[in-house]
Amino acid sequence: RRVLFRSFTPSEDAGQNLIAEGIEPTRIHFVGNVMIDTLLRLLPAARARQTGLLDAMGMEVRSYAVVTMHRPSNVDDINDLRRTLDSAGKVGGMLPVLFPVHPRTRKQLEIAGLEIPDRVIVIDPLGYIDFLALMDASRLVVTDSGGIQEETSVLGVPCLTLRPNTERPITCTLGTNQVVGTDPTSVLQAAQEALSRTWRPATIPLWDGHAAERVATVLINDLT
Numbered sequence: 737r738r739v740l741f742r743s744f745t746p747s748e749d750a751g752q753n754l755i756a757e758g759i760e761p762t763r764i765h766f767v768g769n770v771m772i773d774t775l776l777r778l779l780p781a782a783r784a785r786q787t788g789l790l791d792a793m794g795m796e797v798r799s800y801a802v803v804t805m806h807r808p809s810n811v812d813d814i815n816d817l818r819r820t821l822d823s824a825g826k827v828g829g830m831l832p833v834l835f836p837v838h839p840r841t842r843k844q845l846e847i848a849g850l851e852i853p854d855r856v857i858v859i860d861p862l863g864y865i866d867f868l869a870l871m872d873a874s875r876l877v878v879t880d881s882g883g884i885q886e887e888t889s890v891l892g893v894p895c896l897t898l899r900p901n902t903e904r905p906i907t908c909t910l911g912t913n914q915v916v917g918t919d920p921t922s923v924l925q926a927a928q929e930a931l932s933r934t935w936r937p938a939t940i941p942l943w944d945g946h947a948a949e950r951v952a953t954v955l956i957n958d959l960t
Contacts, residue, residue, distance in 0.1 A: 810899075829855070
């Protein structure tokens with residue numbers, strides 16, 4: 737039986753990277769981003785719950801920022817955690833910050849005994865639809881999450897990534913994402929610049945909600 741190896745890529749630069757690694761171009765299929773399929777499918781449900789969610793939190797559309805952090809490099813060491821938390825506090829000086837605390841981060845905060853900065857509002861973790869609703873209505877997102885970099889680009893929400901690099905460079909070149917590291921001064925400057933601009937949803941090729949269909953088409957052609 738013939739076994740075919742296929743690489744499905746979310747962006748054209750990913751295909752170029754695979755070719756540079758010696759993968760045959762005929763095995764590479766640019767299909768788009770399957771995670772954006774999920775986002776676009778569930779976005780209407782998220783927006784239907786948005787008003788009630790924001791009312792419960794005392795927020796209005798585009799009046800707040802969202803911060804998430806969970807990577808070991810940002811939360812496991814007390815000095816790294818303090819610096820990342822200080823970055824959230826800098827953003828809080830401009831607008832309220834909603835901080836859904838990841839269990840890993842909550843544990844580290846309790847161990848370190850760090851004080852939450854003013855205007856940083858700690859909330860419990862949210863399910864995907866509620867978090868999508870919160871993110872969609874926000875003015876700014878500050879995160880170390882890879883997936884959120886992609887989602888904010890499609891939503892048209894500026895995103896500051898609390899890392900020195902990203903596996904999603906397309907979100908920086910075509911989207912709303914900016915890699916800023918964790919230095920509080922750099923985060924503050926980037927936040928000020930982001931809040932001074934008008935942002936629109938990014939147009940990233942094939943991030944259209946149909947990536948899974950294209951994957952299925954390739955697989956069906958292989959089988960038949």
